[in-house]
Amino acid sequence: MAIIYILWLRQIKRFFRSKARIIGSIGQPLLFLVALGFGMGPIFEKAGEGNYIYFLSPGIIVMTILFSSIFTGVDIIWDRQFGFLKETLVAPVSRFKIVLGRILGGATTSLLQGVIVLIITIPVGFRFDIAMLPLALLFMFLIAIFFTTLGTTIGSMLKDMQAFHLIMNFLVMPIFFLSGALFPIEHSVGVLEIITKLNPLAYGVDGVRGSLTSNFYFSAGTDLIVLFIASILILLLSSYIFSKIEA
Amino acid sequence: MIIEVKNLSKKFKSFTAVDDVSFSVEKKDIFAFLGPNGAGKTTTIKILTTLLKPSSGEIILDGCDPVKNGNKARYSFGIVFQDSSLDEELSAYENMELHAVLYRIPKKIRKERIEQLLKIVELWDRRREAVKKFSGGMKRRLEIARGLLHHPQILFLDEPTLGLDPQTRNHIWSYIKELNEKEDVTVFFTTHYLAEAEKYSSKIAIIDKGKIISQGSSRELMERTQTDSLEDAFIKITGEDIRKEDYSAVDRMRQRRKVFKH
Numbered sequence: 386m387a388i389i390y391i392l393w394l395r396q397i398k399r400f401f402r403s404k405a406r407i408i409g410s411i412g413q414p415l416l417f418l419v420a421l422g423f424g425m426g427p428i429f430e431k432a433g434e435g436n437y438i439y440f441l442s443p444g445i446i447v448m449t450i451l452f453s454s455i456f457t458g459v460d461i462i463w464d465r466q467f468g469f470l471k472e473t474l475v476a477p478v479s480r481f482k483i484v485l486g487r488i489l490g491g492a493t494t495s496l497l498q499g500v501i502v503l504i505i506t507i508p509v510g511f512r513f514d515i516a517m518l519p520l521a522l523l524f525m526f527l528i529a530i531f532f533t534t535l536g537t538t539i540g541s542m543l544k545d546m547q548a549f550h551l552i553m554n555f556l557v558m559p560i561f562f563l564s565g566a567l568f569p570i571e572h573s574v575g576v577l578e579i580i581t582k583l584n585p586l587a588y589g590v591d592g593v594r595g596s597l598t599s600n601f602y603f604s605a606g607t608d609l610i611v612l613f614i615a616s617i618l619i620l621l622l623s624s625y626i627f628s629k630i631e632a
Numbered sequence: 633m634i635i636e637v638k639n640l641s642k643k644f645k646s647f648t649a650v651d652d653v654s655f656s657v658e659k660k661d662i663f664a665f666l667g668p669n670g671a672g673k674t675t676t677i678k679i680l681t682t683l684l685k686p687s688s689g690e691i692i693l694d695g696c697d698p699v700k701n702g703n704k705a706r707y708s709f710g711i712v713f714q715d716s717s718l719d720e721e722l723s724a725y726e727n728m729e730l731h732a733v734l735y736r737i738p739k740k741i742r743k744e745r746i747e748q749l750l751k752i753v754e755l756w757d758r759r760r761e762a763v764k765k766f767s768g769g770m771k772r773r774l775e776i777a778r779g780l781l782h783h784p785q786i787l788f789l790d791e792p793t794l795g796l797d798p799q800t801r802n803h804i805w806s807y808i809k810e811l812n813e814k815e816d817v818t819v820f821f822t823t824h825y826l827a828e829a830e831k832y833s834s835k836i837a838i839i840d841k842g843k844i845i846s847q848g849s850s851r852e853l854m855e856r857t858q859t860d861s862l863e864d865a866f867i868k869i870t871g872e873d874i875r876k877e878d879y880s881a882v883d884r885m886r887q888r889r890k891v892f893k894h
């Protein structure tokens with residue numbers, strides 16, 4: 386436990402010591418919220434879909450968690466380049482504990498950013514049921530775990546930042562756009578519908594939006610089960626790939 | 633024998649960095665692994681410490697095979713790497729503490745030992761500063777202090793004193809000597825300061841271009857080459873080897889200069 390804790394703590398300390406990262410992680414979602422919210426809102430409402438800020442806010446919260454989780458996971462590339470990775474790799478500690486400590490730490494920091502953005506949505510006009518907040522936070526946490534682990538897995542396989550841009554464009558962005566974060570997925574048909582249903586983030590978006598606005602597309606139970614199983618699977622994959630790392 | 637290496641080879645694609653190397657280290661030895669730049673020292677250490685998989689060969693480390701049973705092998709050694717492995721965002725103290733937790737050093741001993749070691753490397757007053765603000769030599773000192781925090785069966789030191797002033801080198805070596813004498817820690821180190829190897833090592837192996845070309849105590853190496861310092865013996869041994877191969881004069885010069893630089 387002490388080992389997982391100290392590695393968790395390391396991620397937390399690194400996060401709070403990097404002011405640029407905190408500002409950046411909140412600035413971008415805020416921009417999306419304002420630009421899309423006020424720009425697209427009237428069109429959305431004219432199309433009969435209801436209040437766009439209510440629809441968009443949960444999406445932006447999830448977006449914040451998605452990107453910060455991927456980034457903090459992929460940070461492992463820097464640990465490799467700065468050499469710190471070696472220090473953990475030669476320690477008499479199971480690889481699973483090392484990965485888990487890292488992931489829990491990273492996920493905590495991105496959950497925190499999600500919460501900050503959630504608070505910011507209130508002055509922009511978002512309202513939600515406080516009683517449902519714990520459920521929403523649970524969903525946010527699961528999203529953070531899943532994508533921090535995905536980032537860590539990707540980071541364990543890459544040697545430098547170059548290849549990461551490819552992953553970003555061909556994996557993370559599609560996951561984001563086909564998740565229902567910015568626009569409804571109800572209307573997607575054919576291949577898109579299948580992809581959407583295979584996208585773990587779609588369940589995350591639905592979970593957060595559903596619990597905050599009581600408007601589930603799937604259902605709370607489905608969202609929870611899918612995210613939970615997906616997280617377990619990726620954790621196993623991640624610790625396997627991490628155990629194969631050479632430095 | 634606490635370390636046994638038999639016919640160890642490591643290939644990076646078609647390049648052979650470690651070529652059929654065999655040697656053994658007895659418990660409580662201070663074993664110097666010497667060789668010119670690019671000889672394969674760091675690669676060998678990385679294989680012994682589970683960071684790289686060998687292409688072929690057998691290793692026994694404190695009775696256990698680090699290739700097959702990495703998790704168990706990691707309990708028996710500690711290492712100071714040649715290049716940086718600190719977390720630069722954390723403070724000196726935090727780096728020490730993290731290491732102590734990773735190696736399960738009990739809380740009480742932890743505090744005492746961190747203080748003692750940070751004082752030895754003269755970083756105690758700056759323990760709260762982020763490592764990224766440290767000079768190269770200060771980082772190096774912290775790296776060594778951290779490596780000495782737990783007392784393993786075998787201590788690997790890859791050019792531990794590189795770039796340090798003589799005072800610090802002395803302090804560090806007396807600490808290592810004490811560990812060796814009082815706690816029977818076996819030391820496996822590399823260095824380009826041959827006076828250091830001459831003074832502290834009980835056994836030496838010289839590796840060049842991936843092959844071990846000479847082994848023995850410092851005195852034996854000097855007798856064999858009829859020289860009166862390890863530095864001269866080293867140059868004679870590694871130099872002779874170059875002469876044997878079919879190098880152009882310019883290449884030979886370049887190789888020589890590499891050796892002389894240290």
Ligand SMILES: Nc1ncnc2c1ncn2[C@@H]1O[C@H](COP(=O)(O)OP(=O)(O)OP(=O)(O)O)[C@@H](O)[C@H]1O
Pocket residue numbers: 644647649667668669670671672673674675676714
């Ligand atoms: N990851 C790698 N990929 C390809 N070649 C490598 C790799 N690591 C080391 N080498 C090569 O293997 C050879 C041995 O390198 P190594 O780092 O073991 O040398 P060394 O004896 O530690 O030298 P130095 O005294 O300069 O530290 C070098 O020619 C080096 O270029």
Ligand SMILES: [Mg+2]
Pocket residue numbers: 673674675714790
């Ligand atoms: Mg080296």
